[in-house]
Amino acid sequence: MLKPKMPVRLNAVEETLIAQLTSVGDAANAERISVIGLPTRRVEAYHYTDLKMLLKAVPPLASAANSASAPALRVAGAHQLMIANGVLQHSATAPAGVIVGVADGSALSGREDVLVRLNTALAKQSLTLNLEGSVDPVLQIDRRSEGDAAHSASSAKIFVADDASVTILETYSGSDAAHLSNHGSYIAVGKNATLTHITVDLSASGATHFATNEYQIGEGAKVRTLAIHAGASLARTQIFAKFVGEGAHGDFTGLNLVDNGQHLDFTLDVNHAVANTTSQEMFKQIARGRSKAVFQGRIVVSRDAQKTDAKMMMQGLMLSDEAEILSKPELEIYADDVVCGHGSTCGELDADSLFYLMSRGIPKAEAETMLVRGFLEAVLDPIEDAALNEALTAVVDGWLLGAR
Amino acid sequence: MTTPILEIRNLHARIDDREILKGVNLTIPAGEVHAVMGRNGSGKSTLSYVLAGKEDYEVTEGEVLLDGVDLLSMEPYERAAAGLFLAFQYPIEIPGVATMTFLKAAMNGQRKARGEAEMTTPDFMRAVKEAGSALNIDTDMLKRPLNVGFSGGEKKRAEVLQMALLQPKMCILDETDSGLDIDALQVVSKGVNALRSAGRSMLVITHYQRLLNHIVPDVVHVFSDGRIVESGDKSLALQLEAKGYADFDSEPA
Numbered sequence: 031m032l033k034p035k036m037p038v039r040l041n042a043v044e045e046t047l048i049a050q051l052t053s054v055g056d057a058a059n060a061e062r063i064s065v066i067g068l069p070t071r072r073v074e075a076y077h078y079t080d081l082k083m084l085l086k087a088v089p090p091l092a093s094a095a096n097s098a099s100a101p102a103l104r105v106a107g108a109h110q111l112m113i114a115n116g117v118l119q120h121s122a123t124a125p126a127g128v129i130v131g132v133a134d135g136s137a138l139s140g141r142e143d144v145l146v147r148l149n150t151a152l153a154k155q156s157l158t159l160n161l162e163g164s165v166d167p168v169l170q171i172d173r174r175s176e177g178d179a180a181h182s183a184s185s186a187k188i189f190v191a192d193d194a195s196v197t198i199l200e201t202y203s204g205s206d207a208a209h210l211s212n213h214g215s216y217i218a219v220g221k222n223a224t225l226t227h228i229t230v231d232l233s234a235s236g237a238t239h240f241a242t243n244e245y246q247i248g249e250g251a252k253v254r255t256l257a258i259h260a261g262a263s264l265a266r267t268q269i270f271a272k273f274v275g276e277g278a279h280g281d282f283t284g285l286n287l288v289d290n291g292q293h294l295d296f297t298l299d300v301n302h303a304v305a306n307t308t309s310q311e312m313f314k315q316i317a318r319g320r321s322k323a324v325f326q327g328r329i330v331v332s333r334d335a336q337k338t339d340a341k342m343m344m345q346g347l348m349l350s351d352e353a354e355i356l357s358k359p360e361l362e363i364y365a366d367d368v369v370c371g372h373g374s375t376c377g378e379l380d381a382d383s384l385f386y387l388m389s390r391g392i393p394k395a396e397a398e399t400m401l402v403r404g405f406l407e408a409v410l411d412p413i414e415d416a417a418l419n420e421a422l423t424a425v426v427d428g429w430l431l432g433a434r
Numbered sequence: 435m436t437t438p439i440l441e442i443r444n445l446h447a448r449i450d451d452r453e454i455l456k457g458v459n460l461t462i463p464a465g466e467v468h469a470v471m472g473r474n475g476s477g478k479s480t481l482s483y484v485l486a487g488k489e490d491y492e493v494t495e496g497e498v499l500l501d502g503v504d505l506l507s508m509e510p511y512e513r514a515a516a517g518l519f520l521a522f523q524y525p526i527e528i529p530g531v532a533t534m535t536f537l538k539a540a541m542n543g544q545r546k547a548r549g550e551a552e553m554t555t556p557d558f559m560r561a562v563k564e565a566g567s568a569l570n571i572d573t574d575m576l577k578r579p580l581n582v583g584f585s586g587g588e589k590k591r592a593e594v595l596q597m598a599l600l601q602p603k604m605c606i607l608d609e610t611d612s613g614l615d616i617d618a619l620q621v622v623s624k625g626v627n628a629l630r631s632a633g634r635s636m637l638v639i640t641h642y643q644r645l646l647n648h649i650v651p652d653v654v655h656v657f658s659d660g661r662i663v664e665s666g667d668k669s670l671a672l673q674l675e676a677k678g679y680a681d682f683d684s685e686p687a
Contacts, residue, residue, distance in 0.1 A: 381489070386526040387536070389486045390596060391514035391544035400539065404530025404579070 290319025
């Protein structure tokens with residue numbers, strides 16, 4: 031039982047969450063919030079994203095969706111699966127190597143984290159995907175928050191079989207309302223499998239978006255993840271990856287496109303739990319207007335994880351004086367024979383580069399766009415599927431063109 | 435009398451609170467190549483940056499006409515479209531921007547500004563290939579990010595390639611010989627000389643006479659303390675090489 035020294039003064043948002051948790055019969059989590067409240071900046075993991083302060087309202091719990099907004103992102107040739115307000119919608123015949131199902135409850139584990147707890151409490155079902163062999167089309171999980179502003183939770187549980195090779199794109203979007211959406215994905219990657227997992231938040235401008243992606247990475251597997259924030263007013267994507275088999279490699283990348291009035295947070299935790307695994311983390315943040323971009327990245331190397339090689343990098347680009355880019359890289363190393371490093375850089379567009387491009391006849395706005403694209407190339411370029419790469423580039427270009 | 439390509443009248447410019455250009459007067463008629471020589475710190479490079487429109491410098495007095503049109507009121511990209519080209523002493527490395535993408539954006543940017551149709555991709559590729567082969571530039575180099583990892587020679591050849599593609603009226607070459615060995619200097623000079631024409635003028639900035647053996651100027655100017663203190667034919671360059679700049683420092687203002 032938790033016994034804080036001082037009772038927490040609950041705000042309206044916390045009261046609403048407690049009532050919602052009670053209404054779905056989750057007394058334990060309701061009590062937990064009533065005792066400790068939402069995390070504030072005094073909680074290390076939420077230091078830059080003080081939920082108690084930032085979460086201004088919680089809309090009513092979602093009911094089944096009965097309307098659909100326009101698709102946020104279409105990728106030519108992709109196989110689409112839609113989850114609306116947490117419920118899997120009727121889907122077309124699955125392509126070869128793909129078995130689609132539904133399981134009760136959330137796919138996330140009982141991690142000590144309020145967003146994970148809310149997801150496990152509120153997600154009634156999980157989309158399940160069992161993937162075998164070389165899955166040809168890109169699989170798109172199109173998660174929607176539809177209708178009036180609502181609090182919803184969705185979940186997906188994905189098994190990538192040994193030796194399989196798949197590319198999964200998850201998009202988050204919906205009706206133009208102040209939704210609070212909490213999404214979870216659990217992906218187990220089998221031996222020598224290859225996974226590319228991309229998540230793109232395109233939520234409505236007044237929405238709050240939370241996502242938690244968990245990865246278990248097996249022996250010899252190759253994983254590339256790319257998380258993009260390009261929507262919502264408040265967003266946090268949490269990435270928890272664990273290497274459980276030797277010889278595996280992970281590239282964990284992210285792109286935080288942060289505009290006026292937004293607070294967007296990437297929180298990354300990569301655990302090298304076994305020997306001989308490698309990872310590279312590359313997160314890019316661009317902020318303009320009065321906004322806040324957050325990256326917290328932690329690499330944990332367990333005691334037996336000798337020969338781990340891990341490098342983490344955050345690069346920030348400020349496009350206005352009022353933008354804030356925050357970065358907290360951490361290494362937590364318990365093994366003695368490892369190569370680990372991290373770095374953070376932050377700056378504005380280089381004036382000399384801009385002048386050089388302009389001196390050749392390229393107008394200022396176009397020159398700026400070229401430099402920003404150049405800055406982003408390192409995370410978009412490795413996405414090999416041409417149609418997918420094109421769609422992601424369009425998301426970035428759309429952001430560059432559309433100041434809020 | 436025909437309009438000169440470049441006409442600089444009593445140009446004064448400063449950076450922060452330091453005056454660097456102190457009354458430059460220079461007229462370059464169409465088709466002529468003029469050299470500006472002077473020791474380091476005399477303000478030669480500042481002159482090239484002010485003409486190209488670098489923000490850091492403030493023009494406090496004077497005017498510049500490019501083919502009779504006021505240059506100083508234009509943005510840098512408008513100056514380029516109007517026909518001004520600056521070959522940088524230190525071309526900027528821009529990671530993430532492929533050289534080819536850059537060349538296309540520059541060519542089409544200028545065409546658009548002049549109200550001309552954009553170039554088609556096949557036409558563009560043909561033009562690049564043609565101009566590149568004269569400068570020993572292969573297409574592999576052009577796929578690389580702009581100037582990133584280019585050798586000194588490659589950077590300068592890429593500058594001349596841009597000049598050849600953009601076909602400016604007025605070329606300013608800022609210390610184009612710096613960082614070049616003798617072979618590279620010959621390739622670059624050959625590229626520059628091939629662009630000499632009746633309608634195009636050049637301003638070659640250097641502090642060594644060496645470059646002027648390859649790009650032979652019509653007029654040589656000596657630059658000292660922010661202005662031109664002496665002008666003459668190409669023999670002035672040889673005189674400078676023999677005697678140094680000291681003789682010109684005591685010239686009355």
